[in-house]
Amino acid sequence: MNAAKTPPPSRCRCLVLNPGLEVLDYRVPPGMVVGPGSVVVAPLGPRQIIGVVWEDGRLPGADFPLAKLRPLLSVLPVAPLPAPLRRLIEWTADYYLAPLSQVARMALSSSAALQGGGMTTEYRLTGAEAGRMTPQRTRAIERLAGQQATIRELAELAGVSDAVLRGMVTAGLLEAVRVDSDRAYPMPNPDHAVPDLNDGQAEAAEHIIAAVRARRFAPFLLDGVTGSGKTEVYAEAIAAALAMDRQVLILLPEIALTQNFLTRFEARFGAAPVAWHSALKASERRRAWRQVSLGGAKVVVGARSALFLPFADLGLIVVDEAHEIAFKQDDGVRYNARDVAVMRARFEAVPVVLASATPALESLAMAEAGRYERLVLPDRFGGAQMPDIRIVDLRTDQPERGRWIAPPLVKALKERAERGEQSLLFLNRRGYAPLTLCRGCGYRFCCPNCSAWLVEHRLSQRLACHHCGHEVPPPPTCPECGEPDCLVACGPGVERIADEMAQILPDARVIVATSDTLNSPDKAAEFVELVTGGGVDVIVGTQLVTKGFHFPDLTLVGVIDADMGLEGGDLRAAERTYQQIAQVSGRAGRGDKPGEVLLQTRHPEAAVIAALASGDRDAFYAAETEARRDAGAPPFGRWAAIIVSSEDEAEARDAARAIGGTRPSLADVAILGPAPAPLSLLRGRYRYRLLVNARRSSDLQSVLRDWLGLLKFPQGVRVAVDIDPYSFV
Numbered sequence: 001m002n003a004a005k006t007p008p009p010s011r012c013r014c015l016v017l018n019p020g021l022e023v024l025d026y027r028v029p030p031g032m033v034v035g036p037g038s039v040v041v042a043p044l045g046p047r048q049i050i051g052v053v054w055e056d057g058r059l060p061g062a063d064f065p066l067a068k069l070r071p072l073l074s075v076l077p078v079a080p081l082p083a084p085l086r087r088l089i090e091w092t093a094d095y096y097l098a099p100l101s102q103v104a105r106m107a108l109s110s111s112a113a114l115q116g117g118g119m120t121t122e123y124r125l126t127g128a129e130a131g132r133m134t135p136q137r138t139r140a141i142e143r144l145a146g147q148q149a150t151i152r153e154l155a156e157l158a159g160v161s162d163a164v165l166r167g168m169v170t171a172g173l174l175e176a177v178r179v180d181s182d183r184a185y186p187m188p189n190p191d192h193a194v195p196d197l198n199d200g201q202a203e204a205a206e207h208i209i210a211a212v213r214a215r216r217f218a219p220f221l222l223d224g225v226t227g228s229g230k231t232e233v234y235a236e237a238i239a240a241a242l243a244m245d246r247q248v249l250i251l252l253p254e255i256a257l258t259q260n261f262l263t264r265f266e267a268r269f270g271a272a273p274v275a276w277h278s279a280l281k282a283s284e285r286r287r288a289w290r291q292v293s294l295g296g297a298k299v300v301v302g303a304r305s306a307l308f309l310p311f312a313d314l315g316l317i318v319v320d321e322a323h324e325i326a327f328k329q330d331d332g333v334r335y336n337a338r339d340v341a342v343m344r345a346r347f348e349a350v351p352v353v354l355a356s357a358t359p360a361l362e363s364l365a366m367a368e369a370g371r372y373e374r375l376v377l378p379d380r381f382g383g384a385q386m387p388d389i390r391i392v393d394l395r396t397d398q399p400e401r402g403r404w405i406a407p408p409l410v411k412a413l414k415e416r417a418e419r420g421e422q423s424l425l426f427l428n429r430r431g432y433a434p435l436t437l438c439r440g441c442g443y444r445f446c447c448p449n450c451s452a453w454l455v456e457h458r459l460s461q462r463l464a465c466h467h468c469g470h471e472v473p474p475p476p477t478c479p480e481c482g483e484p485d486c487l488v489a490c491g492p493g494v495e496r497i498a499d500e501m502a503q504i505l506p507d508a509r510v511i512v513a514t515s516d517t518l519n520s521p522d523k524a525a526e527f528v529e530l531v532t533g534g535g536v537d538v539i540v541g542t543q544l545v546t547k548g549f550h551f552p553d554l555t556l557v558g559v560i561d562a563d564m565g566l567e568g569g570d571l572r573a574a575e576r577t578y579q580q581i582a583q584v585s586g587r588a589g590r591g592d593k594p595g596e597v598l599l600q601t602r603h604p605e606a607a608v609i610a611a612l613a614s615g616d617r618d619a620f621y622a623a624e625t626e627a628r629r630d631a632g633a634p635p636f637g638r639w640a641a642i643i644v645s646s647e648d649e650a651e652a653r654d655a656a657r658a659i660g661g662t663r664p665s666l667a668d669v670a671i672l673g674p675a676p677a678p679l680s681l682l683r684g685r686y687r688y689r690l691l692v693n694a695r696r697s698s699d700l701q702s703v704l705r706d707w708l709g710l711l712k713f714p715q716g717v718r719v720a721v722d723i724d725p726y727s728f729v
């Protein structure tokens with residue numbers, strides 16, 4: 001009786017990538033085959049838009065009659081977004097109060113990849129001698145050595161026009177190469193160079209490997225001191241996933257670390273992993289995205305955005321240096337990649353490893369509660385000792401006038417120089433000086449777009465804002481009083497410490513390592529090579545040098561200002577100070593020579609400093625836990641920030657007051673503010689902030705949605721919600 005065949009669904013619900021639209025229904029024309037995850041082209045008015053077919057029931061929409069729906073135009077030649085990724089998109093949008101379309105755009109992060117594979121033309125230098133050379137051609141030849149890419153990309157790399165390069169093709173200086181944009185990557189081999197793990201390492205690896213083989217969700221906190229071999233341990237779990245022919249995602253906090261990591265990975269697996277970060281060229285993005293979705297990219301190492309790649313068959317996720325705040329994204333969708341990684345692992349039903357020597361309190365609490373399995377590596381590999389940490393009390397051991405390195409540290413630096421060992425000076429401040437004054441009238445050089453001082457960068461001869469990127473050359477006269485040559489530098493930055501180093505040890509080879517100097521994977525690789533090869537005596541660096549690097553001849557770490565991170569109202573200031581100093585200390589004595597760390601401080605009695613000096617991590621975490629419990633802060637309570645901004649100060653203030661005026665009154669939620677943000681003007685926008693502090697049990701997201709959903713604001717006002725906020729600038 002019943003018809004044997006159910007007719008194919010003739011309508012479908014799409015999540016479209018246009019902000020403000022989100023969910024639209026379409027008719028599926030005869031002959032077109034779509035299912036959940038299909039990436040489609042759909043009409044919208046006269047335009048064509050991209051959408052992803054979704055399960056009907058999971059997205060609310062208006063049930064228009066079929067006859068009124070417009071037909072889809074085509075299905076794009078890519079694999080459907082897998083169900084676990086669709087669930088991740090939903091979860092991220094819901095948890096972080098972000099528009100679904102904005103989250104979906106993070107997953108469809110290469111528009112070229114959506115157009116399919118196929119052959120493309122790339123160009124490279126032929127090495128031929130040019131008849132007629134112009135300055136532009138010379139520049140192109142200099143900058144394009146070893147590069148192969150499209151004309152557009154090469155033009156960008158070389159800083160010349162497309163036309164110059166086309167001329168070079170005609171002149172035989174550049175040649176065309178046909179490449180398959182879907183070519184696979186070299187396969188990492190799990191058995192290439194298997195290390196001998198020590199007992200502790202092997203035991204930790206076994207736990208993770210068992211979960212990889214069982215294909216089950218299992219979050220691990222790999223808690224091992226610096227130099228204990230955490231990388232070697234999770235590498236064995238990666239090998240297990242590779243042996244099952246599954247894919248692996250490794251998240252790293254910083255692009256500067258990738259090169260270092262790639263080399264090490266290649267030594268272990270015989271082939272480099274696939275890198276994913278914002279500095280990739282469009283053609284590289286296209287290939288990587290497609291190969292991830294086709295399963296041909298086996299291991300991806302990337303920045304937080306790699307979390308939303310469409311893996312065909314993910315078997316394991318690793319978050320290295322999982323405590324790093326670089327995993328927190330503070331614009332667009334404000335998410336924490338560490339937490340989203342755990343959710344992705346859950347949807348994929350695979351293990352996730354959070355590796356750190358200084359785990360976030362939140363992660364430790366999850367382990368304590370039995371929700372994460374904690375794997376401990378208490379000792380450094382190969383008998384290397386943890387460094388000896390000493391305090392330099394700046395109140396009694398004062399540096400000379402106008403200097404920042406106190407006598408005990410000067411002495412230790414000289415000893416290292418005599419022994420031919422390397423030193424690292426840590427100061428988390430780029431540039432020469434954080435504040436510049438006029439010597440005549442005391443005028444302070446400030447950013448016009450932000451309530452912040454301009455930082456002098458002497459190497460590049462500019463005054464720069466570290467918040468918005470505004471830059472000016474140092475003015476010849478004071479803009480206020482007209483005094484010539486008036487600039488006085490106040491306080492130290494890394495460049496100034498490097499100058500001081502040159503005075504202390506005139507023969508020392510000093511290198512400044514910051515995001516200004518190590519701003520590309522290549523530069524970072526050069527840095528590592530230089531230091532490892534013994535071409536550097538003293539590194540002066542910011543937080544960039546606190547993590548990941550392994551320099552066996554580095555035996556001294558000097559922390560210029562251990563108190564710096566404790567200033568400011570950040571609720572995690574103590575924890576961050578602890579992590580930063582413990583991490584930078586961890587760079588000392590990783591080889592067979594013992595390491596020493598000197599902490600310059602004015603507050604040796606502060607709990608953080610005392611814990612660092614005595615090496616008593618547990619005492620620090622215990623004290624910090626109690627402080628958080630008292631404050632109802634994470635992990636005991638939850639925070640959200642509501643940030644209201646406008647180019648018009650009154651408009652921002654009024655909008656913030658309007659939000660404040662409609663605050664819900666709930667027993668388990670406290671709402672503070674509105675108050676001007678610490679940086680009340682940022683990138684030309686005035687900012688006000690409300691802080692919401694809720695009990696763990698409360699449904700914070702619903703409270704915020706109900707509250708903010710009712711309000712309307714003028715056009716120029718932006719209201720952003722930051723769930724689990726980190727940076728409070």
Ligand code: ADP
Pocket residue numbers: 195196197198201224225226227228229230231232381550
């Ligand atoms: P962590 O990430 O815990 O700071 P690493 O993984 O960088 O530590 O290891 C520190 C150093 O010890 C590295 O040079 C690493 O190659 C070496 N190492 C660690 N475990 C082993 C092992 N089982 N066999 C050989 N070398 C190891």
Ligand code: ZN
Pocket residue numbers: 447448449450452465466467468469470683
């Ligand atoms: Zn600025």
